[in-house]
Amino acid sequence: MAHAHTSDTAHHDDHHDQPATGIKRWLFATNHKDIGTMYLVFSLIMFFIGGAMAMVIRAELFQPGLQLVDPVFFNQMTTNHALIMIFGAVMPAFVGLANWMVPLQIGAPDMALPRMNNFSFWILPFAFTLLLSTLFVPGGMAAGGWTLYPPLSLQTGDSFPMLIFAIHMMGASSIMGAINVIVTIMNMRAPGMTLLKMPLFAWSWLITAYLLIAVMPVLAGAVTMLLTDHFFKTSFFNAAGGGDPVMFEHIFWFFGHPEVYIMVLPAFGIISEILPTFSRKPLFGATSMIYAIASIAFLSFIVWGHHMFADGMPVAAQLFYMMATMLIAVPTGVKVFNWTATMWRGSLSFEPPMLFAIAFLFLFSIGGFSGLMLAIVPADFQYNQTYFVVAHFHYVLVPGAIFGIMAGVYYWIPKWTGHMYNMTLAKWHFWLSAIFVNVLFFPQHFLGLAGMPRRIPDYAVQFTDWNMVSSIGGFAFGLSQILFAVVIVQCIRGGKKATAEVWEGTHPTGLEWTLPSPPPYHSFTTAPVIP
Amino acid sequence: MSASETSVKDASLRRRVRNGALGLGLVAVALYFGFMALLVYRSHH
Numbered sequence: 172m173a174h175a176h177t178s179d180t181a182h183h184d185d186h187h188d189q190p191a192t193g194i195k196r197w198l199f200a201t202n203h204k205d206i207g208t209m210y211l212v213f214s215l216i217m218f219f220i221g222g223a224m225a226m227v228i229r230a231e232l233f234q235p236g237l238q239l240v241d242p243v244f245f246n247q248m249t250t251n252h253a254l255i256m257i258f259g260a261v262m263p264a265f266v267g268l269a270n271w272m273v274p275l276q277i278g279a280p281d282m283a284l285p286r287m288n289n290f291s292f293w294i295l296p297f298a299f300t301l302l303l304s305t306l307f308v309p310g311g312m313a314a315g316g317w318t319l320y321p322p323l324s325l326q327t328g329d330s331f332p333m334l335i336f337a338i339h340m341m342g343a344s345s346i347m348g349a350i351n352v353i354v355t356i357m358n359m360r361a362p363g364m365t366l367l368k369m370p371l372f373a374w375s376w377l378i379t380a381y382l383l384i385a386v387m388p389v390l391a392g393a394v395t396m397l398l399t400d401h402f403f404k405t406s407f408f409n410a411a412g413g414g415d416p417v418m419f420e421h422i423f424w425f426f427g428h429p430e431v432y433i434m435v436l437p438a439f440g441i442i443s444e445i446l447p448t449f450s451r452k453p454l455f456g457a458t459s460m461i462y463a464i465a466s467i468a469f470l471s472f473i474v475w476g477h478h479m480f481a482d483g484m485p486v487a488a489q490l491f492y493m494m495a496t497m498l499i500a501v502p503t504g505v506k507v508f509n510w511t512a513t514m515w516r517g518s519l520s521f522e523p524p525m526l527f528a529i530a531f532l533f534l535f536s537i538g539g540f541s542g543l544m545l546a547i548v549p550a551d552f553q554y555n556q557t558y559f560v561v562a563h564f565h566y567v568l569v570p571g572a573i574f575g576i577m578a579g580v581y582y583w584i585p586k587w588t589g590h591m592y593n594m595t596l597a598k599w600h601f602w603l604s605a606i607f608v609n610v611l612f613f614p615q616h617f618l619g620l621a622g623m624p625r626r627i628p629d630y631a632v633q634f635t636d637w638n639m640v641s642s643i644g645g646f647a648f649g650l651s652q653i654l655f656a657v658v659i660v661q662c663i664r665g666g667k668k669a670t671a672e673v674w675e676g677t678h679p680t681g682l683e684w685t686l687p688s689p690p691p692y693h694s695f696t697t698a699p700v701i702p
Numbered sequence: 703m704s705a706s707e708t709s710v711k712d713a714s715l716r717r718r719v720r721n722g723a724l725g726l727g728l729v730a731v732a733l734y735f736g737f738m739a740l741l742v743y744r745s746h747h
Contacts, residue, residue: 283719346730354722358715384726388734396738407741414745422737 190692198293201285202692203270204587206292210267211580213295215656217259218573220303222649224252229611229645231628232638245628246314251302253317257434258341259299261568264576265437266291266348269376271587272579273352275683275690276370278361278699283354291347298340305330316626318423319394321408321416325401335398342387349383352376361682363701367458370681372579374461375440378468382429382436385472390426393419417482424475432471434568435535436464438575439506442528445582446510448679449525450517456509463502463509470499480548481555489548496546503539507532522674523597527578530570530605538566541616556626559619565612570605577604577655584659585673589689590666597658603651610644 190196190205200206227248231239240248270288274281282288305312310328313319327334356377360369369377397419399405406412408419439460447454454460476484476492484492510532519525541563545551554560585591614637619625623634630638669688672679682701686694 284723287723346727350723350726350730353726354719357722358718384730385733388730388732389737392734392737392741395734396741407745418741418744422741 200289200292201281203274203282203285203288204690204692206282206285206288207267207270207272208587209292210263210270210295213292214260214262214264214267214576215659217255217263217299218652219656221252221255221260222652224248224255225645226649228252229642232630233642234639235630235632235635237629240628242628243311243314246316246626247306247312249626250314250316251312254302254313254338255299256568257317257430258338258345259295259302261434261572261576262341262345263295265376265379265434266345268372268437268441268576268579268583269348269352272583272683273355273373273376274359275586275686275694276373276681277356277359277364278682278695278701279355279359280693280695280698282351283359284351287347288351291344291351294340294344298337298344301333301340302337305333308333318420318427319397320423321397321400321419322410324397325409331401332398335394338394339391342391345383346387349380349387352380353384361695361698361701364682367461368701370440371443371454371457371460372437372440375436375443375464378464379433379436382433382468382471386426386429386433389422390430393422393426417479420479420482421475424478425472427478428475429468429471431564431567432467434572435575436468438531438535438572438579439464441575441579441582442510442531444679444681445524445528445578446513446532448582448674448677449520449522449528450514451519451677452513452517453680454509455512455515456505459505460509463505466502467499470495470502474499477546477551480551493546493548497543500539500543507536520677522581523594523601524578524582526598526601526605527574527581530601531574531578534566534570534574534605534608538563538568538571541566554619556624557619558615558623558625561625562612562615562619565615569612570608574604580659583683584662585669586683586686586688586690588662588666589669589687590662591669591673592658592662592666596654596661600651600654600658603654604648607644607648607651611641611648612644614638614641614644 190202191199196205197209200209225248227240228245231237231245270282273279308329310330312330313324313327313334315324315327324331356369356373366374396405396407400407400409400414404412406414408414408416410416443454443457443460474492474496476488477496480489480492514529521529541559545554545560545563581592581597618634618637618641621634623630623638671687672684673688682695682699683690685699
């Protein structure tokens, strides 16, 4: 791998050292820090909009019977909650973290393609304005589930082409972001920063970016074909015309399963940065962590059939998908073992990023275990389409991906703003989140095992108690996220000055900690030399 | 050049960045049309 000797190439003009003022700074932003900030703010807004939809869902499910919304609107909420949280909150948050941290971690002056970076961000507000505006068109928002299975999704009203266009825009944004990350990492690393010396967060993003480029076009192709089935009378997925609706499921999940890892691999990278810092020990088995992430990424391409066991498939295919899915537990187990070994006999301290990282470790493992249960074909026939599945993927995505994002924000925000944040409030945010995320999602395992179906606004009375518990957990979890916003706003506005190292006494490793807090607007204009 | 942009003057680095981006973009476009072409082919056989 060739190295870019950016020391001779990064040109620096003093009069260009300050950001533009006013709206122009953000509209025409090409600085990775500005674009990272915009991504993170955007994702926080989407997190609250998607969260509001979740509150509607939990309010309706508080009691049996139909209380607040009609069933179609309920399904619009479940569908769009998922689309917004996946494409609007989690993915942009990770892209924001990548924008901020990848150049700082590899010693690059900026992302390799700053103008494309601007474009990939600014597509998103248009995409999500379009998606959210479908609430006001005849027929309302899409209500066929985020998986867009035909023929149900083809029955969507006037919002259908808007939804498809919004998904295309999100996909284009993600692909451009991924290209930028790969090209930056492969070409802009500081002299001496070999791939194996690269921090785990940058590594996790490099692998994630390849996954994105491989699967986002597949989703785009699938929804384009839905569009032609809807408007141009093709029959790709229309059985009446000789098409095959199950084929859509294959294509969708060929995208959909790697998408799960797109949402969780960068969190693995963040946790791999935080645990060593607050254990005051190097990461145990750093190289094996890289191989484990790469193995998980590879396996994610060959397990999509486990989402479709109940469709019916040859026994050989069932066995293959079941075994391949279970195989993912091996590299994941390596990671959990290494994280635990990193903490073993470490000098631990429990600042907010560490608290979120430890909660991630325990709670993501619960999501992993229930995933193994779902991988078992005969068991999946029982669990399929029940709340057990909802509990499983929410454990993976909320205390997994979202706690990973929160851990990353709490870890790096003093570096970004130059201020320490209110530790007490952040710890309150952690404890309320960690307690209520379990109150919210753990009972859903019981409901699913007892047979409560997902995506239905009403349920049999025997499911009432655990639904009430889950809804109370949901409201409390939702409210506690306001603390997150308060801590962030306070930290941006001021606070105790952060040092370059930020976490005094932990001696965190990584180039980002060699820069002052906040880092200069143009950092590493002269490339650092890595010994 | 925008005031917020860091310029990179090394021609070889610029070429590698451009070629890398074009190559990856081409892969994405090929996957997009390739999957659709596969399905069109399948629907005729």
